[in-house]
Amino acid sequence: MPELKFDKAKCDNCKAISCLVKCQYMSLDKSEAKKEWQKVINGEDSFVLEACVTCYACEEYCPFGNHPFYLIVERQEEKGILPQSRPITKQAINMTTAQGKFLVGKPEKTALSFCAIPRLYTLATGKLFEDVLPSWVLGTEFFCQAMFLHFARMSVIKENLPQVIDNIWNQGIREVIFLHDECYGTFTKLAPAYGIEVPFKPIHYFEHIYKRLKELKNEIKPLNVKAAYHRNCSARLVPETDHFVDDIFGLIGVQRIKREYDHENALCCGGLLMTSKGYDLGHDVQKRNVDDMVKSGAGYCVFNCPACWDPLAEKVARRGIKPIHIIDLCKLAIGEKQAVEVTV
Ligand code: SF4
Ligand code: SF4
Numbered sequence: 165m166p167e168l169k170f171d172k173a174k175c176d177n178c179k180a181i182s183c184l185v186k187c188q189y190m191s192l193d194k195s196e197a198k199k200e201w202q203k204v205i206n207g208e209d210s211f212v213l214e215a216c217v218t219c220y221a222c223e224e225y226c227p228f229g230n231h232p233f234y235l236i237v238e239r240q241e242e243k244g245i246l247p248q249s250r251p252i253t254k255q256a257i258n259m260t261t262a263q264g265k266f267l268v269g270k271p272e273k274t275a276l277s278f279c280a281i282p283r284l285y286t287l288a289t290g291k292l293f294e295d296v297l298p299s300w301v302l303g304t305e306f307f308c309q310a311m312f313l314h315f316a317r318m319s320v321i322k323e324n325l326p327q328v329i330d331n332i333w334n335q336g337i338r339e340v341i342f343l344h345d346e347c348y349g350t351f352t353k354l355a356p357a358y359g360i361e362v363p364f365k366p367i368h369y370f371e372h373i374y375k376r377l378k379e380l381k382n383e384i385k386p387l388n389v390k391a392a393y394h395r396n397c398s399a400r401l402v403p404e405t406d407h408f409v410d411d412i413f414g415l416i417g418v419q420r421i422k423r424e425y426d427h428e429n430a431l432c433c434g435g436l437l438m439t440s441k442g443y444d445l446g447h448d449v450q451k452r453n454v455d456d457m458v459k460s461g462a463g464y465c466v467f468n469c470p471a472c473w474d475p476l477a478e479k480v481a482r483r484g485i486k487p488i489h490i491i492d493l494c495k496l497a498i499g500e501k502q503a504v505e506v507t508v
Contacts, residue, residue, distance in 0.1 A: 183222035
Protein backbone atom coordinates (compact mmCIF):
# COMPACT_ATOMS: atom_id res chain seq x y z
CA MET A 165 0.00 0.00 0.00
CA PRO A 166 1.45 3.45 -0.84
CA GLU A 167 2.72 5.38 2.19
CA LEU A 168 2.38 9.07 2.99
CA LYS A 169 5.55 11.08 2.53
CA PHE A 170 5.46 12.87 5.87
CA ASP A 171 8.58 14.48 7.37
CA LYS A 172 8.43 14.50 11.17
CA ALA A 173 11.51 16.75 11.34
CA LYS A 174 9.62 19.54 9.57
CA CYS A 175 7.02 19.52 12.35
CA ASP A 176 9.67 19.27 15.07
CA ASN A 177 11.28 22.46 13.73
CA CYS A 178 8.01 24.26 12.98
CA LYS A 179 7.44 27.35 15.13
CA ALA A 180 3.96 28.46 14.04
CA ILE A 181 2.08 25.10 13.97
CA SER A 182 -0.22 26.85 11.52
CA CYS A 183 -2.00 23.60 10.65
CA LEU A 184 -3.83 23.66 13.98
CA VAL A 185 -3.46 27.25 15.17
CA LYS A 186 -5.31 28.52 12.07
CA CYS A 187 -7.99 25.80 12.18
CA GLN A 188 -11.40 27.51 12.20
CA TYR A 189 -13.12 24.65 13.95
CA MET A 190 -10.93 24.39 17.06
CA SER A 191 -9.28 26.98 19.24
CA LEU A 192 -5.66 26.20 20.08
CA ASP A 193 -2.75 28.42 20.98
CA LYS A 194 0.73 27.51 19.75
CA SER A 195 1.76 25.50 22.75
CA GLU A 196 -1.49 23.48 22.85
CA ALA A 197 -1.24 22.97 19.10
CA LYS A 198 2.34 21.73 19.36
CA LYS A 199 1.37 19.26 22.10
CA GLU A 200 -1.67 17.91 20.32
CA TRP A 201 0.10 17.73 16.96
CA GLN A 202 2.93 15.69 18.45
CA LYS A 203 0.31 13.25 19.76
CA VAL A 204 -1.17 12.95 16.28
CA ILE A 205 2.28 12.36 14.78
CA ASN A 206 3.09 9.72 17.38
CA GLY A 207 -0.18 7.89 16.85
CA GLU A 208 -1.46 8.77 20.33
CA ASP A 209 -5.02 9.79 21.14
CA SER A 210 -5.69 13.48 20.53
CA PHE A 211 -9.01 15.32 20.65
CA VAL A 212 -7.98 16.85 17.30
CA LEU A 213 -8.87 13.60 15.56
CA GLU A 214 -12.43 13.78 16.89
CA ALA A 215 -12.85 17.54 16.49
CA CYS A 216 -11.61 17.72 12.91
CA VAL A 217 -14.51 18.52 10.56
CA THR A 218 -12.42 17.47 7.52
CA CYS A 219 -12.41 20.94 5.96
CA TYR A 220 -9.03 20.24 4.24
CA ALA A 221 -7.76 23.72 5.24
CA CYS A 222 -4.66 22.60 7.13
CA GLU A 223 -3.29 21.24 3.86
CA GLU A 224 -3.19 24.89 2.79
CA TYR A 225 -2.12 26.30 6.16
CA CYS A 226 1.05 24.19 6.38
CA PRO A 227 3.76 26.34 4.75
CA PHE A 228 6.03 23.31 4.32
CA GLY A 229 3.71 21.05 2.33
CA ASN A 230 3.94 18.39 5.03
CA HIS A 231 0.37 17.11 4.50
CA PRO A 232 -1.10 17.49 8.00
CA PHE A 233 -4.62 16.71 6.83
CA TYR A 234 -3.64 13.47 5.12
CA LEU A 235 -1.92 12.45 8.36
CA ILE A 236 -5.08 13.26 10.33
CA VAL A 237 -7.11 11.09 7.96
CA GLU A 238 -4.62 8.24 8.32
CA ARG A 239 -4.76 8.48 12.12
CA GLN A 240 -8.56 8.69 12.18
CA GLU A 241 -8.76 5.51 10.16
CA GLU A 242 -6.16 3.71 12.31
CA LYS A 243 -8.15 4.54 15.43
CA GLY A 244 -11.58 3.82 13.95
CA ILE A 245 -12.69 7.44 14.34
CA LEU A 246 -15.40 8.03 11.75
CA PRO A 247 -16.08 11.70 10.86
CA GLN A 248 -19.34 10.53 9.26
CA SER A 249 -21.61 7.80 10.61
CA ARG A 250 -20.91 4.19 9.64
CA PRO A 251 -24.03 3.85 7.38
CA ILE A 252 -23.17 7.07 5.52
CA THR A 253 -19.57 5.93 5.13
CA LYS A 254 -20.66 2.53 3.81
CA GLN A 255 -23.17 4.15 1.48
CA ALA A 256 -20.46 6.43 0.06
CA ILE A 257 -18.24 3.43 -0.65
CA ASN A 258 -21.08 1.44 -2.22
CA MET A 259 -22.21 4.33 -4.40
CA THR A 260 -18.76 4.93 -5.81
CA THR A 261 -17.65 1.36 -6.41
CA ALA A 262 -16.79 0.87 -10.09
CA GLN A 263 -19.37 -1.37 -11.79
CA GLY A 264 -18.56 -0.97 -15.46
CA LYS A 265 -21.33 1.59 -15.95
CA PHE A 266 -19.16 4.49 -17.01
CA LEU A 267 -19.95 6.81 -19.92
CA VAL A 268 -17.54 8.32 -22.42
CA GLY A 269 -17.98 10.68 -25.35
CA LYS A 270 -15.25 10.27 -27.94
CA PRO A 271 -12.12 10.45 -25.81
CA GLU A 272 -9.08 11.85 -27.55
CA LYS A 273 -5.62 12.91 -26.38
CA THR A 274 -7.17 15.80 -24.43
CA ALA A 275 -10.41 15.05 -22.58
CA LEU A 276 -12.75 16.57 -20.02
CA SER A 277 -13.23 14.62 -16.81
CA PHE A 278 -16.63 14.92 -15.13
CA CYS A 279 -15.46 12.55 -12.40
CA ALA A 280 -18.62 10.76 -11.21
CA ILE A 281 -20.66 14.00 -11.13
CA PRO A 282 -23.35 14.23 -13.84
CA ARG A 283 -23.93 17.92 -13.06
CA LEU A 284 -20.51 18.70 -14.49
CA TYR A 285 -21.70 17.19 -17.80
CA THR A 286 -24.64 19.62 -17.69
CA LEU A 287 -22.37 22.58 -17.02
CA ALA A 288 -19.68 21.86 -19.60
CA THR A 289 -21.47 22.92 -22.76
CA GLY A 290 -21.21 25.74 -25.27
CA LYS A 291 -18.32 27.72 -26.65
CA LEU A 292 -16.11 27.40 -23.59
CA PHE A 293 -15.74 23.68 -24.25
CA GLU A 294 -16.40 23.32 -27.99
CA ASP A 295 -12.66 22.91 -28.66
CA VAL A 296 -12.58 19.73 -26.50
CA LEU A 297 -16.05 18.21 -26.73
CA PRO A 298 -17.13 15.45 -27.31
CA SER A 299 -13.96 14.14 -25.68
CA TRP A 300 -15.11 13.39 -22.13
CA VAL A 301 -15.39 10.70 -19.47
CA LEU A 302 -17.90 10.26 -16.64
CA GLY A 303 -18.46 7.56 -14.06
CA THR A 304 -17.13 5.81 -11.01
CA GLU A 305 -14.31 4.26 -13.09
CA PHE A 306 -12.95 7.81 -13.29
CA PHE A 307 -13.93 8.85 -9.77
CA CYS A 308 -10.91 10.51 -8.14
CA GLN A 309 -11.65 9.02 -4.69
CA ALA A 310 -10.66 12.18 -2.76
CA MET A 311 -14.14 12.33 -1.22
CA PHE A 312 -12.98 9.57 1.15
CA LEU A 313 -10.81 12.15 2.91
CA HIS A 314 -14.11 13.17 4.52
CA PHE A 315 -14.74 9.59 5.63
CA ALA A 316 -11.39 8.62 7.21
CA ARG A 317 -10.90 6.09 4.45
CA MET A 318 -7.43 6.80 3.08
CA SER A 319 -7.14 3.05 2.51
CA VAL A 320 -9.93 3.19 -0.10
CA ILE A 321 -8.18 6.04 -1.90
CA LYS A 322 -4.83 4.26 -1.91
CA GLU A 323 -6.37 1.01 -3.07
CA ASN A 324 -8.49 2.44 -5.89
CA LEU A 325 -6.49 5.36 -7.23
CA PRO A 326 -3.96 3.38 -9.31
CA GLN A 327 -6.84 1.64 -11.12
CA VAL A 328 -8.58 4.98 -11.77
CA ILE A 329 -5.34 6.30 -13.27
CA ASP A 330 -5.14 3.21 -15.51
CA ASN A 331 -8.78 3.63 -16.53
CA ILE A 332 -8.11 7.17 -17.74
CA TRP A 333 -4.85 6.21 -19.47
CA ASN A 334 -6.47 3.21 -21.19
CA GLN A 335 -8.92 5.55 -22.93
CA GLY A 336 -5.91 6.96 -24.81
CA ILE A 337 -6.14 10.21 -22.83
CA ARG A 338 -2.88 12.04 -22.19
CA GLU A 339 -4.16 15.43 -20.94
CA VAL A 340 -7.16 15.69 -18.66
CA ILE A 341 -9.09 18.88 -17.98
CA PHE A 342 -10.59 18.24 -14.57
CA LEU A 343 -13.83 20.08 -13.80
CA HIS A 344 -13.54 19.58 -10.06
CA ASP A 345 -10.82 20.74 -7.65
CA GLU A 346 -11.14 17.43 -5.88
CA CYS A 347 -9.87 15.59 -8.99
CA TYR A 348 -7.19 18.11 -9.91
CA GLY A 349 -6.01 18.09 -6.30
CA THR A 350 -5.95 14.30 -6.27
CA PHE A 351 -3.74 13.99 -9.32
CA THR A 352 -1.44 16.95 -8.61
CA LYS A 353 -1.14 16.74 -4.80
CA LEU A 354 -2.58 13.64 -3.17
CA ALA A 355 -1.11 11.06 -5.58
CA PRO A 356 2.43 12.55 -5.39
CA ALA A 357 2.16 12.68 -1.58
CA TYR A 358 1.85 8.89 -1.71
CA GLY A 359 4.38 8.36 -4.49
CA ILE A 360 1.62 7.29 -6.92
CA GLU A 361 2.72 8.08 -10.47
CA VAL A 362 0.32 10.05 -12.68
CA PRO A 363 1.26 9.50 -16.33
CA PHE A 364 -1.13 12.04 -17.89
CA LYS A 365 -1.09 15.83 -17.60
CA PRO A 366 -3.76 17.23 -15.24
CA ILE A 367 -5.21 20.62 -16.26
CA HIS A 368 -7.50 22.63 -14.00
CA TYR A 369 -10.70 23.77 -15.69
CA PHE A 370 -10.08 27.34 -14.48
CA GLU A 371 -7.01 27.41 -16.72
CA HIS A 372 -9.06 26.08 -19.63
CA ILE A 373 -11.93 28.55 -19.36
CA TYR A 374 -9.51 31.43 -18.81
CA LYS A 375 -7.76 30.49 -22.06
CA ARG A 376 -11.09 30.10 -23.89
CA LEU A 377 -12.38 33.46 -22.63
CA LYS A 378 -9.28 35.14 -24.00
CA GLU A 379 -9.90 33.45 -27.36
CA LEU A 380 -13.54 34.58 -27.21
CA LYS A 381 -12.76 38.09 -25.99
CA ASN A 382 -14.67 39.80 -28.80
CA GLU A 383 -17.86 38.08 -27.64
CA ILE A 384 -17.56 39.09 -23.97
CA LYS A 385 -20.03 41.64 -22.66
CA PRO A 386 -18.81 42.63 -19.16
CA LEU A 387 -21.36 41.65 -16.52
CA ASN A 388 -20.50 44.55 -14.18
CA VAL A 389 -21.58 42.72 -11.03
CA LYS A 390 -20.19 42.23 -7.54
CA ALA A 391 -19.74 38.63 -6.50
CA ALA A 392 -18.87 36.71 -3.38
CA TYR A 393 -16.74 33.67 -4.16
CA HIS A 394 -17.65 30.59 -2.13
CA ARG A 395 -14.33 28.77 -1.78
CA ASN A 396 -14.78 25.01 -1.38
CA CYS A 397 -12.84 22.57 0.79
CA SER A 398 -11.00 20.88 -2.09
CA ALA A 399 -9.68 24.28 -3.25
CA ARG A 400 -7.43 23.97 -0.19
CA LEU A 401 -5.54 21.21 -1.97
CA VAL A 402 -4.67 23.52 -4.88
CA PRO A 403 -4.44 27.12 -3.58
CA GLU A 404 -2.12 27.98 -6.47
CA THR A 405 -5.19 27.94 -8.76
CA ASP A 406 -7.05 30.65 -6.79
CA HIS A 407 -5.58 33.48 -8.90
CA PHE A 408 -7.62 32.19 -11.85
CA VAL A 409 -10.81 33.29 -10.06
CA ASP A 410 -9.54 36.88 -10.14
CA ASP A 411 -8.18 36.47 -13.67
CA ILE A 412 -11.49 35.10 -14.98
CA PHE A 413 -13.54 37.70 -13.10
CA GLY A 414 -11.28 40.39 -14.57
CA LEU A 415 -12.04 39.22 -18.12
CA ILE A 416 -15.82 39.21 -17.66
CA GLY A 417 -16.32 42.34 -15.56
CA VAL A 418 -16.99 40.73 -12.19
CA GLN A 419 -15.69 42.19 -8.94
CA ARG A 420 -14.69 39.64 -6.28
CA ILE A 421 -15.88 41.44 -3.18
CA LYS A 422 -13.59 41.63 -0.17
CA ARG A 423 -15.17 39.74 2.68
CA GLU A 424 -14.21 37.97 5.85
CA TYR A 425 -14.78 34.40 4.69
CA ASP A 426 -12.81 34.23 1.47
CA HIS A 427 -9.26 33.13 0.64
CA GLU A 428 -7.53 31.36 3.55
CA ASN A 429 -10.46 32.17 5.84
CA ALA A 430 -13.12 30.49 3.68
CA LEU A 431 -15.90 28.56 5.41
CA CYS A 432 -17.26 25.12 4.58
CA CYS A 433 -20.56 24.92 2.65
CA GLY A 434 -22.04 23.17 5.68
CA GLY A 435 -23.20 20.05 3.85
CA LEU A 436 -21.00 17.44 5.47
CA LEU A 437 -20.86 19.42 8.72
CA MET A 438 -24.56 18.73 9.21
CA THR A 439 -24.08 14.97 9.04
CA SER A 440 -20.76 14.87 10.90
CA LYS A 441 -21.11 17.40 13.69
CA GLY A 442 -24.82 18.16 13.73
CA TYR A 443 -27.22 20.72 12.34
CA ASP A 444 -26.38 23.47 14.84
CA LEU A 445 -22.79 23.80 13.64
CA GLY A 446 -23.76 23.32 9.98
CA HIS A 447 -26.42 26.05 10.13
CA ASP A 448 -24.15 28.37 12.11
CA VAL A 449 -21.36 28.09 9.54
CA GLN A 450 -23.77 28.63 6.66
CA LYS A 451 -25.35 31.63 8.36
CA ARG A 452 -22.01 33.29 9.05
CA ASN A 453 -20.96 32.72 5.45
CA VAL A 454 -24.17 34.06 3.89
CA ASP A 455 -24.43 36.98 6.35
CA ASP A 456 -20.91 37.92 5.30
CA MET A 457 -21.93 37.85 1.61
CA VAL A 458 -24.96 40.04 2.31
CA LYS A 459 -22.96 42.48 4.45
CA SER A 460 -20.34 42.78 1.73
CA GLY A 461 -22.90 43.79 -0.88
CA ALA A 462 -22.63 40.74 -3.14
CA GLY A 463 -25.17 40.43 -5.96
CA TYR A 464 -23.90 36.99 -6.96
CA CYS A 465 -22.47 34.03 -5.08
CA VAL A 466 -20.08 32.17 -7.35
CA PHE A 467 -19.59 28.44 -6.81
CA ASN A 468 -16.69 26.30 -7.95
CA CYS A 469 -17.63 22.93 -6.42
CA PRO A 470 -20.92 21.30 -7.49
CA ALA A 471 -21.14 19.55 -4.10
CA CYS A 472 -21.37 22.91 -2.29
CA TRP A 473 -24.31 23.90 -4.49
CA ASP A 474 -26.96 21.67 -2.90
CA PRO A 475 -26.49 22.69 0.75
CA LEU A 476 -25.88 26.38 0.06
CA ALA A 477 -27.31 27.70 -3.23
CA GLU A 478 -30.93 27.90 -2.12
CA LYS A 479 -29.99 29.56 1.16
CA VAL A 480 -28.01 32.17 -0.73
CA ALA A 481 -30.90 32.77 -3.14
CA ARG A 482 -33.35 33.25 -0.24
CA ARG A 483 -31.18 36.14 0.93
CA GLY A 484 -31.49 37.89 -2.45
CA ILE A 485 -28.12 36.80 -3.87
CA LYS A 486 -27.96 34.95 -7.18
CA PRO A 487 -26.11 31.62 -6.88
CA ILE A 488 -24.18 30.64 -9.97
CA HIS A 489 -21.42 28.21 -10.90
CA ILE A 490 -18.33 29.94 -12.29
CA ILE A 491 -18.76 28.16 -15.65
CA ASP A 492 -22.30 29.50 -15.92
CA LEU A 493 -21.09 32.97 -14.94
CA CYS A 494 -18.65 32.87 -17.87
CA LYS A 495 -21.43 31.66 -20.15
CA LEU A 496 -23.58 34.67 -19.26
CA ALA A 497 -20.71 36.95 -20.23
CA ILE A 498 -20.55 35.43 -23.73
CA GLY A 499 -24.32 35.51 -24.25
CA GLU A 500 -25.07 31.89 -23.33
CA LYS A 501 -27.62 30.57 -20.83
CA GLN A 502 -27.05 29.49 -17.24
CA ALA A 503 -27.32 25.68 -17.13
CA VAL A 504 -27.83 25.09 -13.40
CA GLU A 505 -30.24 27.28 -11.41
CA VAL A 506 -32.28 27.20 -8.23
CA THR A 507 -35.82 28.52 -7.88
CA VAL A 508 -37.03 29.87 -4.54
S1 SF4 B 1 2.16 20.03 9.56
FE1 SF4 B 1 3.14 21.88 8.75
S2 SF4 B 1 2.25 23.58 9.92
FE2 SF4 B 1 1.82 21.67 11.05
S3 SF4 B 1 3.48 21.47 12.52
FE3 SF4 B 1 4.07 20.29 10.70
S4 SF4 B 1 5.26 21.71 9.43
FE4 SF4 B 1 4.15 22.97 10.96
S1 SF4 C 1 -9.03 19.58 8.20
FE1 SF4 C 1 -9.93 21.52 8.87
S2 SF4 C 1 -11.00 21.02 10.77
FE2 SF4 C 1 -9.54 19.36 10.39
S3 SF4 C 1 -7.71 19.99 11.54
FE3 SF4 C 1 -7.45 20.63 9.40
S4 SF4 C 1 -8.14 22.78 9.43
FE4 SF4 C 1 -8.96 21.81 11.29
